[in-house]
Amino acid sequence: MLPKPLKHGDTVGVIAPASPPNIENYKKSIAFIESFGLSIQEGKHLKNVHGYLAGTDDERLEDLHDMFADDSIKGIIFAGGGYGTARIAHRLDYELIKKNPKIFWGYSDLTYLHTAIRQETGLVTFHGPMLASDVGKEDFHPLSKKQFNQLFEPTFLVYDESIAPLEVIAEGKAEGEIVGGNLTLIASSLGGQYELDTKGKLLLIEDVDEEPYRIDGYLAQLMHAGKLEEAAGIIVGDFNNAVPTRNPSLSLETVLDDYFRQLGKPVMKGFQIGHCQPHFAIPLGTRARLSTESKTLTIQPGVTGSSNDSESRL
Template sequence: MILPKRLQRGDTVGVIAPASPPNIEQLKRSFIFLRELGVNVKIGNHVQDINGYLAGADEDRLHDLHSMFKDPFVHAIFCAGGGYGTGRIAEQINYELIKRNPKIFWGYSDITFLHNAIRQCTGLVTFHGPMLASDVGKEGFDDLSKKMFQQLFEPKELHYTEYISPLEVIAEGECVGELVGGNLSLIQSMMGTPYELETEGKILLIEDVDEEPYRIDGMLNQLTMAGKLASAAGVVVGDFKNAVPTNDKPSQSLDEVLDHYLKRLEIPVIKGFKIGHCQPHFAVPLGVKAKLSSKTKSLIIMPGVQ
């Protein structure tokens, strides 16, 4: 495990768009927040590129990623947004470059592919947190979401309890393990690739957006058949925004789907965490030790920086 160095006021953070084109106006508004944190901003050369549903050509998005890790004056890398596209550049990433230049890497959603590929290839702890254009630059960005950036400036043990949101136990138990995972559809897309998520003995975080119950059913069914759920130490169910049928056909509910696959597990499973496409968005480091307990309805996570 490699912990990136903490941020300090006056440091520079790099901004990249490794997936889909971000909303540029919202991205610019997010810089106000970053400057309030006391950091400077360096924008990747291709952040404003548009190539259909991609933020520029694969080689250009890859170039921005490499450039920010290589630049000794950049201390953290924030993703502008998600959408689609990070899986297309995963095989071309210079993971040795990242391992030699470990630094804070922050994002979620489609960035899940990069979180897991980078961690499994380098050991670097990365951060599942709100993105600049998609979240920070929008009106009404939540105060708790803003506070979560403070974990980058000082090593902090994070405590998620029902003080933040109601939590519901799906399966009883208590466990300690490395927190991994992220967006469920991205975890599924990594199956059968060199970056397939390793879950054995780990606490698996899942979340998603705009997926109907039958789609979530299919993803969880695949993870079940692949042994990814049974081998985990525990499961943290984050936010599943808009997980409702889009037509009038009969459908199971999200809760019914989750119960079918997760209640049978002999490991702790808790749902209701505001982690994902939601406000507030409780940002968490991935790759650090965490403790999940149904007894206390809590998730305790070790610091993600040194």
């Protein structure tokens, strides 16, 4: 189920369903959103602080439901991630979301909601940079800015080495629905109601500030749960600051090789997707093709409407 594209004059809702966002960075991001001809409607509880949460569970849930229920809101863009979405996933009104499909854009802790909403409703959502966490910072990259263009018209995305060097861990070609996101959140979903389904799918993983031994542990969880074996291919996004503080330590490269080199399906790393700049935004739930021969990842559009047959690069 694809959401409708945005157009000039539309209003987008901004909420914080996880941790409190940096308000100064958020304020700096507003002009960027307005540059697309969009207006912003803030959630009532956007600036609330409840310990490490952006308001109570009830408040954050209310903001999310309000944005889906309001017909004047054409898309939902998140201020930031952090922690907290797993606390409210079981309380989402999935029938409301299914009846009011709209653009849903964010990443990091939002991985839990991406998975839950897609698997409960079929709605395609977007793994992309957030307002306070990315847009409002001085290092927000021009390529990251261009990623928002895919919300306005159907666009085939092609990621190749013109963006960043890619390294093949295991050779092959595979097609399937693209799923996943933050590795920590994927691992935390195992055994629960919203456990990520990877069967026949292209699995994206990325993370930040996790040492190699922690990444090793998460991958072991996915391996034992059959998630790596069931996947059609693996897209290794950015693992920002995966620096060991204990010595001796395995390197991140060694950990990835141990789990993926002999997996028997295409695995490629180096994608600038995640807690990085530039941050290449992608729809989750659309079909994609991963080829280690051409070193490309091609992804179908994430919004409705007719698109050109030729693949276009953002």
